[in-house]
Every structure is written in structure tokens, then in C-alpha cells.
Amino acid sequence: MPPTAHNNRSAPSYGTLACIGIGITLGSHLTPLARSHIEQSDVVFLAASDGIVEKWIESLHPDVRSLQPLYAADKSRKQTYRQMVNAMLTEVRAGKKVCAAFYGHPGVFAWAPHEAIRIARKEGFDANMEPGISAEDCLYSDLGIDPGAAGCQHYEASQLLYYKRRIDTSAYLILWQVGAMGDGGRGSAHAATNAAYREILIERLAQDYPLTHRIIVYRAATLPIDTPRIDRIALRRLSKIDIEVADTVVIPPVRKLVPDTKMLRRLEKLGP
Ligand SMILES: C[S@@+](CC[C@H](N)C(=O)[O-])C[C@H]1O[C@@H](n2cnc3c(N)ncnc32)[C@H](O)[C@@H]1O
Known part of the structure; x- marks a missing residue:
């Protein structure tokens, strides 16, 4: 059972979820906080299509599970994303400290991390998102x-x-x-x-x-x-x-900004 205001005093280990971003450029974009989430979690899920990136994250943790195999040509991406969410939440519900690593920023044009955090919180688990360097x-x-x-x-x-x-x-x-x-x-x-x-x-x-x-x-x-x-x-x-x-x-823009003269006059009247 996840912690609530009534039952969290004894503080046994409850599942947690951290969705982190690993940035775009291999190695150089990982923040110290994101790195510590990877290193200190029980299990790391990874959503990045590049084999080199996979190897790099595997060098930081012994249990890295790629989410890439969930993609399939005969399956909608929405279904794949739901399966990603389920994979993460299954481990959270099992009491694990879960880190889910996404390339770029985990919350930019990325449905699964937002959804996993929403559900985890609704179920009473600690879940948070750490920003990453996005495209x-x-x-x-x-x-x-x-x-x-x-x-x-x-x-x-x-x-x-x-x-x-x-x-x-x-x-x-x-x-x-x-x-x-x-x-x-x-x-x-x-x-x-x-x-x-x-x-x-x-x-x-x-x-x-x-x-x-x-x-x-x-x-x-x-x-x-x-x-x-x-x-x-x-x-x-x-x-x-x-x-x-x-x-x-x-x-890029194709026309110049057009001043709103009426508004400017109103603002002028307010003085400095
Ligand atoms: C599903 S979104 C993921 C974006 C990612 N979460 C981020 O923070 O950059 C995929 C889209 O991000 C953009 N993108 C991903 N990698 C990129 C790159 N290396 N350079 C520029 N745009 C990129 C492209 O528009 C691509 O279609």
C-alpha cells in the first residue's frame, strides 16, 4: 500500500517514480541530479533509440530496461506508450525506486512520462519529473x-x-x-x-x-x-x-511586430 497522510509514519520502502531527461548530446547533457536518480534507483527504464546511449546508461546502472522493444509496426504508438506507463508503474507498485530516463526533456512532446507521474501520484506514490536539455x-x-x-x-x-x-x-x-x-x-x-x-x-x-x-x-x-x-x-x-x-x-517570422497604439497610449497614461 502506498503512503498516505495516515499510514506513512513507519516509513517502510514504498515505490517511487522519477522521470528524468538525459539530454540530446550523449554524455554532456546529463545533469548531476538526473545522474544520481539513475545511480540510486532499483531499476532504470530507458526510452532512447540509440544503441550507444543504451550502452552509456547501462554503464551507470546494472538493471537498465529498454522501452524500445515495445514499439511495433502493427501497433499504435498510443498503445506502446500505455505499455511503457504500465511497465514503469508495475515496478513502482512492487515497491521499487524507479527511474525512467527519456532522451531530451522527459516532459517535452512526451506523453508517457506525464501520464505515468499522473497515475503514480493518484495512487499515492511519490513521483516527480526532472528537466533535461531538450531539442x-x-x-x-x-x-x-x-x-x-x-x-x-x-x-x-x-x-x-x-x-x-x-x-x-x-x-x-x-x-x-x-x-x-x-x-x-x-x-x-x-x-x-x-x-x-x-x-x-x-x-x-x-x-x-x-x-x-x-x-x-x-x-x-x-x-x-x-x-x-x-x-x-x-x-x-x-x-x-x-x-x-x-x-x-x-x-522564422515573416512580418514585423505591429505596435498596438491604443494600448501603448493607455500604458503611457499610467506613467513611469
Ligand atoms: C517525441 S519528440 C521528443 C522530444 C524530446 N523529449 C526533447 O525534449 O527534445 C520527438 C521530436 O523531437 C524533435 N527532436 C528529437 N531529437 C531531435 C534532435 N536531435 N534535433 C532536433 N529535434 C529533435 C523532433 O521534432 C522529433 O520529431
Whole structure:
């Protein structure tokens, strides 16, 4: 039974869950706190597709269990994510100190860690998330973008097609999971999908941007010896180039910020 306000005085060992991020670049992005969670847990679950990353985490703990085998071409990713959540919670319920390590930040475009923490807490277990360096953080550094300068919108690419969203073209638009569009939510999320879906994405973006607008296809380095992918292309060429699942598409602002003169006058009246 998990601890409650009434029964936690004797403090026997109850299961706990820590969802941590290991960052994007092998080795160098792991925070000391995330590392100590790995080292001090009873069991470590790992969600990272790279064999080298797996070997590295295995060097830090004797019981590392990869979540990768849960992916399958004939299974929806939602189902895979539910199985990941169940795998983590089974050990928490068995009284283990569980660390679940996800690449990047565990809470950025990642459903399973949020869901596992939600359920664990609902069941009365101690569960928390530790931030990691996400692809977003790398992107700001590698592309020299300050999200505060003109603002920054982040959308999952498929969501931009499934729903009617308003794009603010005076801010940056960052599109995640462009390479996974149109796979029907199946498979490993590591196989990039058809250019036909990108044609439709171009059509959608052309409602707000000229086809000649320069966009950036970005991929942060995952190994310290790698360099990032930074390909600047015209929007209309997005379907013509190779896109990997780890690529993120960055669309710079196409128009200047428009001052709200009415608001400015009101604010002026407030004085210094
Ligand atoms: C399921 S999300 C996971 C993101 C991860 N939790 C993070 O914090 O970066 C996968 C998407 O993240 C982005 N991504 C993952 N690895 C990346 C990399 N090395 N460089 C740029 N974007 C990356 C891509 O948009 C990819 O489709």
C-alpha cells in the first residue's frame, strides 16, 4: 500500500517514480541530479533509440530496461506508450525506486512520462519529473534564436493539420515531429514518413507564408563528434528533401511586430 497522510509514519520502502531527461548530446547533457536518480534507483527504464546511449546508461546502472522493444509496426504508438506507463508503474507498485530516463526533456512532446507521474501520484506514490536539455534548448543555441525576441510557437506538425490553428507569423513557428506525420500513429516513431504529407503541410503553411520564405530544417547533434543539421531552404522545397524523425522545422517570422497604439497610449497614461 502506498503512503498516505495516515499510514506513512513507519516509513517502510514504498515505490517511487522519477522521470528524468538525459539530454540530446550523449554524455554532456546529463545533469548531476538526473545522474544520481539513475545511480540510486532499483531499476532504470530507458526510452532512447540509440544503441550507444543504451550502452552509456547501462554503464551507470546494472538493471537498465529498454522501452524500445515495445514499439511495433502493427501497433499504435498510443498503445506502446500505455505499455511503457504500465511497465514503469508495475515496478513502482512492487515497491521499487524507479527511474525512467527519456532522451531530451522527459516532459517535452512526451506523453508517457506525464501520464505515468499522473497515475503514480493518484495512487499515492511519490513521483516527480526532472528537466533535461531538450531539442528546443539545443535549437536556441545552434540557431542563435532568443524565443523572447519575437515570441515562439511550438506545434506538433500533425496537429497543425488536424486542427484549425492560428499562426502568428510575426513570431517563430517551430514544428515538431514533421518526419512522423501521416504514419497514423503507428510504429516506432523512428521511421520518417512520406513526402506527400509534407506537400499538404506546405499547402497549409502557404496560407500564412510565401512559398519562397526561408525555413530551417534542424537536427541537434546527438554525439559529441557530430555537427548539427542546419539546412536553410525555401518553404516550397520542404517535400523535396530528406527529413528524419529527429528533425525539427523552424519557420522564422515573416512580418514585423505591429505596435498596438491604443494600448501603448493607455500604458503611457499610467506613467513611469
Ligand atoms: C517525441 S519528440 C521528443 C522530444 C524530446 N523529449 C526533447 O525534449 O527534445 C520527438 C521530436 O523531437 C524533435 N527532436 C528529437 N531529437 C531531435 C534532435 N536531435 N534535433 C532536433 N529535434 C529533435 C523532433 O521534432 C522529433 O520529431
